[in-house]
Amino acid sequence: MRATVLIRPKQGILDPQGEAVQGSLRKLGFAVGQVRVGRLVDVEVEVEANGSDDARAQIKRMCDELLANPLIESYEIRLEGS
């Protein structure tokens, strides 16, 4: 089962990369408001029962243990086909 994890800086956390992108977009003439930059991770999970609950639980553990920093980042899990 394939999944995409979207990892974003939490609201209130400084995002210098987002500010830099915002500045560059404005210099290029785009009228943009807030810009935030995060990461995405596409993962292929081997789930025995092909159960999406199991996959979601596994990916949640991956996020907590490795993929995201829960102090400053929030994450969102999207399972393919759900």
Next chain:
Amino acid sequence: MRATVLIRPKQGILDPQGEAVQGSLRKLGFAVGQVRVGRLVDVEVEVEANGSDDARAQIKRMCDELLANPLIESYEIRLEGS
């Protein structure tokens, strides 16, 4: 109008970051297949007519001009509420 741009390394393009994450996840005991790491950009676009076609066209131009490297990256635009 808010939008999220998902930027991924194209298939066939080496993704050392994804390989590193894959290795780390396996060391932690997770049975994962391919892992790819990309970026995401949340943008607030000021669209006069609030037209989603206009917003999508604007964001496509941002991607081509600044956000993505079309040689090695593909991007996907998701407008909020669509």
